Amino acid sequence: MPDKFRGNLLALAVMVCLYERPMHPYEIVLTLRQRHKEESVRLNYGSLYAVIASLLKRGLVAVVGVERQGRLPERTVYCLTDSGKEEVHQWMADLISTPTREYPSLAVALTFLPVLSPDEALRLLKERALSLETRLVQGQASLQWVQRHGLPRLLWIEAEFLLRLTEAELQYVRELIGEIEAGTLEGTDFWKALHESQELSLGIILSEKAQYPEETGIRAGGQGTAPRKRTRHG
Amino acid sequence: MPDKFRGNLLALAVMVCLYERPMHPYEIVLTLRQRHKEESVRLNYGSLYAVIASLLKRGLVAVVGVERQGRLPERTVYCLTDSGKEEVHQWMADLISTPTREYPSLAVALTFLPVLSPDEALRLLKERALSLETRLVQGQASLQWVQRHGLPRLLWIEAEFLLRLTEAELQYVRELIGEIEAGTLEGTDFWKALHESQELSLGIILSEKAQYPEETGIRAGGQGTAPRKRTRHG
DNA sequence: TTCAGGGTATTCTATTTAGAGTACTCTGAA
DNA sequence: TTCAGAGTACTCTAAATAGAATACCCTGAA
Numbered sequence: 001m002p003d004k005f006r007g008n009l010l011a012l013a014v015m016v017c018l019y020e021r022p023m024h025p026y027e028i029v030l031t032l033r034q035r036h037k038e039e040s041v042r043l044n045y046g047s048l049y050a051v052i053a054s055l056l057k058r059g060l061v062a063v064v065g066v067e068r069q070g071r072l073p074e075r076t077v078y079c080l081t082d083s084g085k086e087e088v089h090q091w092m093a094d095l096i097s098t099p100t101r102e103y104p105s106l107a108v109a110l111t112f113l114p115v116l117s118p119d120e121a122l123r124l125l126k127e128r129a130l131s132l133e134t135r136l137v138q139g140q141a142s143l144q145w146v147q148r149h150g151l152p153r154l155l156w157i158e159a160e161f162l163l164r165l166t167e168a169e170l171q172y173v174r175e176l177i178g179e180i181e182a183g184t185l186e187g188t189d190f191w192k193a194l195h196e197s198q199e200l201s202l203g204i205i206l207s208e209k210a211q212y213p214e215e216t217g218i219r220a221g222g223q224g225t226a227p228r229k230r231t232r233h234g
Numbered sequence: 235m236p237d238k239f240r241g242n243l244l245a246l247a248v249m250v251c252l253y254e255r256p257m258h259p260y261e262i263v264l265t266l267r268q269r270h271k272e273e274s275v276r277l278n279y280g281s282l283y284a285v286i287a288s289l290l291k292r293g294l295v296a297v298v299g300v301e302r303q304g305r306l307p308e309r310t311v312y313c314l315t316d317s318g319k320e321e322v323h324q325w326m327a328d329l330i331s332t333p334t335r336e337y338p339s340l341a342v343a344l345t346f347l348p349v350l351s352p353d354e355a356l357r358l359l360k361e362r363a364l365s366l367e368t369r370l371v372q373g374q375a376s377l378q379w380v381q382r383h384g385l386p387r388l389l390w391i392e393a394e395f396l397l398r399l400t401e402a403e404l405q406y407v408r409e410l411i412g413e414i415e416a417g418t419l420e421g422t423d424f425w426k427a428l429h430e431s432q433e434l435s436l437g438i439i440l441s442e443k444a445q446y447p448e449e450t451g452i453r454a455g456g457q458g459t460a461p462r463k464r465t466r467h468g
Numbered sequence: 469t470t471c472a473g474g475g476t477a478t479t480c481t482a483t484t485t486a487g488a489g490t491a492c493t494c495t496g497a498a
Numbered sequence: 499t500t501c502a503g504a505g506t507a508c509t510c511t512a513a514a515t516a517g518a519a520t521a522c523c524c525t526g527a528a
Contacts (some may be wrong), residue, residue: 007486007514009342016346026477040341046516049478054514072522073477092350095343096358099365104336104399107274108243109329110392112250116326124330131333154421158344161406165338168402172395187388241484241516260507280486283508288483306492307507 005058006091011051013041015060015080015088022064024075025052040158052078060084106169117195118180118188125177132170139163239292240325245285247275249294249314249322256298258309259286274392286312294318340403351429352414352422359411366404373397 005011017028025048032038055061061084064077080088106128113121140163146156153160179185239245251262259282266272289295295318298311314322340362347355374397380390387394413419 009337009339012342012346016349019349024477029477037345039335040337040345042337044516045478046480046518047514050514069476070523073479073520075477088349092343092346093354093358095339096347096350096355097361097365099362099369099400099403100339101273102336102338102399103243103274103276104396105243105329105334107392107396108246109326110395111271111274112246112326113330113391114388115250115253115322116330120327121330124327127331128333131331135333152421152424154348154419154425157347157410157419158341161344161403162338162341164402164406165336165399166333168398169333169395172398176391185388185391187386190386191388258507264506278486279508280488280510281484284484303506304493307490307509309507 005054006094008047008051009041010043010047011055012088012091012095013037013043014048014051014055015084018061018078018080019085019088022077022079024067024077025049026075036159040162055084060087104169114191114194118192122177122180125173125180129170129173129177132166132173136163136166136170139166239288240328242281242285243275244277244281245289246322246325246329247271247277248282248285248289249318252295252312252314253319253322256311256313258301258311259283260309270393274396289318294321338403348425348428352425356411356414359407359414363404363407363411366400366407370397370400370404373400 013032014028017023017031023031029043029045029048032041032043037043052061056063056078060081061078062081064079067075067077069075116124139159143156143159143163146159147153176185180188183189247266248262251257251265257265263277263279263282266275266277271277286295290297290312294315295312296315298313301309301311303309350358373393377390377393377397380393381387410419414422417423
């Protein structure tokens, strides 16, 4: 059970469902949906059946039987095998013990922020802040609702965690807005000048001339790519 | 330029590179790497050429020419078209203004945390906390290095942001560890009992009997799936 | 009565994706 | 001198992915 097949976390969700009892694919979807797991696991039909086929091939799930109701399509019922249970454990352990590099879309956007004008960036960041606030309020309300209805917190920690990340994001966005407005974000002057002239010489956006650390050995990532020396071509 | 094609953020990175000047694909990779953009954009050869082909097909980039050095493979040089520039703007604007649902892998893991025993979970969470601390220290050092070498902060905000998220995650993980150890995480007693008996009746992991909000209208997500009524089958 | 609208359950298909593979060049140490 | 090792530049392929499409069922309002 190498981690080569650990691509889609939906596979884990499927296996955990089958841990409970045998189900057919559509029933798995309904279960996950009903329990709001679609908020932490990306869920869609296209992947579902492919993922199950892959689990079947690898012997992690097995076919229990085939049902049929009227002339609706057949429902193949699957169960978790022993090696499936083992895989669930192993996968969970890896997932928790080892942080992986994630690529939140805002990180990409911030990377290339200078392609937008400061004014535009400011407007858009404020818009985002607003959305985040709404999301936060709704999320908190949702959490409170759940609490009032006696669902133990243990079963909602993922929602709590997601909310924390949202809070952190909002806080950062707010700080950024403040600093751009105040002009205390180092580089803002240049950024403004860039967009006041007609032609964007966007080399600067990727900091063409800037001195980047070429070989520091200091990398934020865990097991990132091997460091590379500088190269020139042409 | 609908957002149907907005799948891979590498496409955005490629276009921003070409904003600067025409390049051939491999040169784009080198540029992004040299400037440490691989830390915020998922980068690999397999996708690169496919992504560029797709941009070409949609008229967002165009072929400027083909070079060749010795008997090395040909280098096709691409440039950004006008509609490519527009698309960069539009995409950036959407990316910043509208938060999307993200699926950090820890969220999934927490969702299914009860499949592991509390002791195991605790051990693994501590391991993660350690990794996160290391990553944090390295990231901070990296940021300081950059600052000392005069790179304006504007060009490093994505790293700052990523670090913030890591901090938030670490903080949450620490709190969780504390609460599990102290037994103040509501549901822990049950969780322990579950793993002390032989057979895991894991229905509870997905909280089979629990009352979920079926139709509250309160959803954390922005434009999530339409709310669904409960269903029963079999 | 009939048919819109929503639920059930899966399949299909065009893209994407990851990562290995290929095939060449250059440098420098033994 | 020769050849390992690193870099250059792209291609290939198996697999995964998203989401539309299919095809059926049921309920209830006009």
